[in-house]
Amino acid sequence: MNTNSHALSKSPILPRPLALPLRVVPSIAHSSALVTVLNKVFASALRDGELDFLEGQVMLVRVSDANLEFRLTLSGNKLRVANKRRPHDLSIEGTVFDFMLLATRREDADTLFFNRRLKLGGSTELGLYVKNFLDALEIEERWEPLLKVLNRTTSVVERFA
Secondary structure (H helix, E strand, C coil), X not given: CCCCCCCCCCCCCCCHHXXXXXXXXXXXXXXXHHHHHHHHHCHHHHHCCCCHHHECCCEXXXXXXXXXEEEEEEECCEEEEXXXXXXXXXXXXXXXXXXXXXXXXXXXXXXXXXXXXXXXXXXXXXXXXXXXXXXXCCCCHHHHHHHHHHHHHHHXXXXXX
């Protein structure tokens, strides 16, 4: 894990022309796509009950520079899109780049939160459960190609930031 320059520098943001097409697509489509991917990536964790702390809870993930919001909950051992009318119990906000740093483990959650690159709101207890889950998560070998693509993309963004 690299914790050198990212933590102190400002996050690169997604250029507006790239964010524009994302705004045209309804948020339910974005959330549905994310939930589908996360259910596959976290399949064994879901089977083992490692995400049970989300049962009945609503987690709001905001990607500020892309103007995206994802509302997730756990129901019946599956992540699902949460209804917009339900208030969220936890919110996490950051840029595309900051979430890529987290996903590729170039930065840990503590560093990103401490340096206010990721912002946490709502239930501190639920936030700690999410953080501990992510810290302990071991990505299955079959997802390595996806992580390599994310890693390369993050490197390209870093170079031009």
